[in-house]
Amino acid sequence: MKIVSERSASVEDPVLELYDTSVTFSMDRGTSRVLNDVTFDIQREEILGVVGESGSGKSMFASALLDAVVDPGVAQGRIIYRTDAGEQVDMLDLSREELRRLRWEEISMVFQGAQSSFNPTMKIREHFELVLESHDTPKGQGMEHAHELISDLYMDPERVLDSYPHELSGGMKQRALIALSLVLEPNVLVMDEPTAALDLLMQRSILGLLENLQEKYNLTVIFITHDLPLVAGLADRLAVMYAFEFIEIGTAEEVLNQPAHPYTRALLQAVPNLDAPLSEMSPIEGSAPDPVNIPSGCTYHPRCPLATEECRSEEPHFHDTTESHKTACFHWEQSAEALPFADANEYSEQTAIQGSQSEDPVVSLEGTEVHFEDGGGILNIFNEPETVYAVDGVDLDIYENDVVALVGESGCGKTTLGKTAIGVQRSTGGGVSYRGQDIWDARDKNGDVDIPFADIRRALQIIHQDPGSSLNPNRKVQTILASPLKRWHKDMGGDERLHRIHALLDLVGMSPPQDYAQRYPHQLSGGEKQRVALIRALLMNPDLILADEAVSALDVSLRVEMMDLMLELQNLFNTSYLFISHDLANARYLAGNAGGRIGVMYLGQIVEIGPVEEILQNPQHPYTKVLMWATADLEADEGDEEMPIRGIDIPDAKNPPSGCRFHTRCPEAREICTEREPGQFETENEHETACFLVCDDDHPYWESDPIVDETETGEP
Amino acid sequence: MSKNYYLKRIGMVFVTIYLVTTFTFVLIRYMPGGPMDYMVAQLIQQGLPEARARQIASTYLKVNPDQPIHVAYVDYMSGILVGDLGISTWYDRPVLEIIISALPWTVFVMTVSLILSFAFGIALGAWMAYREGSRFDSVATIVTTFLTSVPYYLAAIALLAVFSFRLGWFPTGGRYNPDMAAGMTPEFFRSVLYHGILPIASFTLTAFGGWALGMRGNSIQVLGEDYLRVARLAGIPERDIVIKYVTPNAILPLYTNLMIAIGFIFGGSIILEQIFNYPGLGYYLFKSIETRDYPLMMGGFIVITIAVAISIFIADMTYSLIDPQAEAGDSRETY
């Protein structure tokens, strides 16, 4: 089929051109336009980053590119794909069989929810074989390519292929899925939030590998994410979506450094990062529009500080700010001046904020260990069960009004440590005490119990990563919040209780509270659920709240808002937080604003701990430096930066490396690190590091031979 | 799961069987009336004076009604250990012999109905899921929901009334034509099937709906999974999607139910075989309750208990072999 384009493409060599492409859903409330007349070109062999808040239509854009919008959605308009041979095909006008062939062979996709993208009852190998078979590709040759792809992604092909999906870690599954999507050698790879469920270090590592793959196989990559800093270093061009349309498109450098659209500027401001001063980060006011009811004129006008009458009535078209950068805003020329933000480069020293912690610890961990036994199924009856060293010798004191942020990659034991600290996970060694009372002695009524276990339970609360799962779906917000009050304030009357609940809902910005109190959890957004969970925990009047990845599931722009709320409530309620995050930027924001500490965990141990700005400006442990590298800064491609780590996957916690556990991945490792375990060495400012690097010149480390071959850095 | 775990589970099976046996034993002894009373009542009905009836009964029945319960219990339990389940008071034959001759018939009826209802239910359920929301789906949902809510014994009585008594198409009882020599002949098999068809039908008809509805729900869930979307995008043909994706994932959660059903279906045989006058285990158990035949009753209950306990044990143990994910029950952090 030949189609002649009726407009000249905006890029030199387009591989995909969209003409007035829309996606609509008919719903009871009216027609929902979740992709609104998008006209757009994608350059061959570019990496295009598409960013926007959740619900802005990014996924709809992605599925439209393959004509794969889920039922009952309908994609309209035209999407022209140009094959290598220069033939033009309209994606929205193909027969089923043509479409079936084109997908995966020409345009492939890795989409949201990669963690469940494999059939749990089939080995990875079968997935590859089925795909090859379905496209009549010779198996031998195809599997050879699969092997190559898997090796390119730093994994052992035989091991991966012979595994069931659940036997792979999240990061490995994700990479196996990328390999699967490339096995038919497509030209275009569309990735929709492909790394959203992974920890930052894994995300960064995968992005690095993706860059190599793109070069090696001449791919066009469309990378969709809500996480602007993540793609900043990867993308050649960035396109920002708001309310189901693109509002700014340009080279990554231009969009990040000279953003012209007020929304882009607000988005950049709202992202927690390591460079900007804490006071400069601020959430975006208001909320994104409803697809059934898109505002007239410029869709951003209800939230835009620059909005004028013109914006309310007329739709802005794209204005070229430079040859390679355009934005859909009437007043783009004024935006830079009207909405300034601190230039990340200007920022140098952050003064540490003084916290108001007490002298005596609320919770103390002393040499705490949590070891799990893990045998394996009926086939292994006669094997000795293996031990998982989830937490292995941790000392930590948490004071009143304290914030301790634990960071580290997935599987390093953060959650287990957190649960142990609040007494919901029993330690298998060492002690955990609450105000001097051993928690498990209190539980078992061992010896003299000064503080009854019930009081300890109440004093140590938790809010979970997934706010939805922790709230009873069959109870109204009001009932959910009333139950802790009924339990701990038995003398409080019904009216007073209600009054208190309403006041709190109002305080956290859920107004009108009367309305919110009557809702069920499913009628709340993710951020709102998380706030209800936070209030519920606070109503117990706890001394310490474990916030386990409590903001990670929220949109980037909502995280700062949620953390601000946590800080405000800390002042009101005198609570401490043990905040767990895989993202150093979040840890910095919350702990930094409360004068708290950051603790870096690796394989069950705290390898570095100290005051927030001390750790960030003067990191000592090589692993902390790796995490800082992984916490992407808002800068365009810095060229081929080496990964400061060897190997992508964390070693198995059943079999931790000898000596310093980080030695298998540490770029600074020397022979001595493989034999001797470094203790916690304290340097100035209460800064402790478990690494020989901080030791004096006469330490044997400096005499020991490096085990890392210089050329090996960045390889597994 | 460690070696200890399995030993513990096996231990549990034995403890369960032991406890249920003991419980049943005590319960049976405290049932009003006893084998004596039953026989005496029967004899009186035949016109004998009560004293005479009592005399005959006591010489005829080899029971010792005055034996204290704990002594009887110890006697009985030690008998079981050497495979002696006692002598049936009513049939005057060793209980073990009765059970061995009756059990295969029950197993036959139950297995066939279980396989039929499962296979048919799975196929129907998968099909309904594929046509979710269609007319076929709604009609099938109504019909299956109705059939599942009908108790099997009502179905049995209805089938018997219509097909045996009114239409006379099927026999009203028995396991096979008594005029025929039992043997590996096609005629014999045909006769067995002919006699078994109504009992099998009453179970199958009332059970397949449950499987179908379960399968439908599971399949609909699987059809909405991310991996299905990936498979479709990757162009995997629908046939492979049904066979390799939907079916295994939808059946897996039903597997445990299937095993448990095997155990409980024995319980169902008590009433079913009575209705069809079909001399299987259930038939004898019913009879033993009626005649207060303690040893036979005990024997029957023990067999059922063992069947239930072992089925559940097997389900538990083999699940990990069938579901590759079963061992991965650890809760890792998402991040």
Ligand SMILES: Nc1ncnc2c1ncn2[C@@H]1O[C@H](COP(=O)(O)OP(=O)(O)O)[C@@H](O)[C@H]1O
């Ligand atoms: N099946 C559906 N039916 C109706 N609306 C939908 C459906 N799926 C998504 N939407 C709506 O489409 C809009 C855009 O969604 P999506 O593209 O998933 O956003 P993003 O990927 O940017 O988070 C949202 O308002 C969402 O509620």
Ligand code: SF4
């Ligand atoms: S067009 Fe107007 S309302 Fe829209 S972003 Fe620009 S200034 Fe704001």
Ligand code: SF4
């Ligand atoms: S002790 Fe050695 S291996 Fe461990 S972090 Fe320090 S340098 Fe690296």
Ligand SMILES: [Mg+2]
């Ligand atoms: Mg999305």
